[in-house]
Amino acid sequence: QQQVKQSPQSLIVQKGGISIINCAYENTAFDYFPWYQQFPGKGPALLIAIRPDVSEKKEGRFTISFNKSAKQFSLHIMDSQPGDSATYFCAASSDNAGNMLTFGGGTRLMVKP
Amino acid sequence: NAGVTQTPKFQVLKTGQSMTLQCAQDMNHEYMSWYRQDPGMGLRLIHYSVGAGITDQGEVPNGYNVSRSTTEDFPLRLLSAAPSQTSVYFCASSSPFITTNTEAFFGQGTRLTVV
Numbered sequence: 080q081q082q083v084k085q086s087p088q089s090l091i092v093q094k095g096g097i098s099i100i101n102c103a104y105e106n107t108a109f110d111y112f113p114w115y116q117q118f119p120g121k122g123p124a125l126l127i128a129i130r131p132d133v134s135e136k137k138e139g140r141f142t143i144s145f146n147k148s149a150k151q152f153s154l155h156i157m158d159s160q161p162g163d164s165a166t167y168f169c170a171a172s173s174d175n176a177g178n179m180l181t182f183g184g185g186t187r188l189m190v191k192p
Numbered sequence: 193n194a195g196v197t198q199t200p201k202f203q204v205l206k207t208g209q210s211m212t213l214q215c216a217q218d219m220n221h222e223y224m225s226w227y228r229q230d231p232g233m234g235l236r237l238i239h240y241s242v243g244a245g246i247t248d249q250g251e252v253p254n255g256y257n258v259s260r261s262t263t264e265d266f267p268l269r270l271l272s273a274a275p276s277q278t279s280v281y282f283c284a285s286s287s288p289f290i291t292t293n294t295e296a297f298f299g300q301g302t303r304l305t306v307v
Binding site for chain 2: 113121122
């Protein structure tokens, strides 16, 4: 069974809009929650990450919101751009190095110009 | 700065053949891991290593072997390829973190087709 569930599977957003991707996890031992961005033919690359001692983290146009009691976290992309079109993966880990990552199923984002 | 290098990029195997997927990193990272990526399932951990000489199984280890004789290299061996092993394989490396944004660096992937 999938320990990290991600939705939606695909998302279409107009340029300048807000993209929202949600994830839910089951394992309460998880203590590191990164988001990865993947372009076609490339490996995933870290976008932003959060630990459960904070409820929100913002880096530029990207924000993670984290709800520990609900075991949910989400990625918000503000002012979405066509260059943001990619597949996004949430992940979770309980080790100290993000070495053993459990990934969500991925969201394919398309930002229309 | 090469980062994580995987070879080959593409491979077609016949059922029952064996092969080794190569992975090398030049960042002196202690931790390395192998994932497979299948549509709709994200990436799933196959095997991982926390240092030279130490390996362990991940979520989907069956049909795969690994070894870690050096810090830099972490090859993945398919003993007898099966069509169910058709996938894109990613190698990653990382170090124990002391900050929030510790990063697992991924290679470019190996697309494997078993016919």
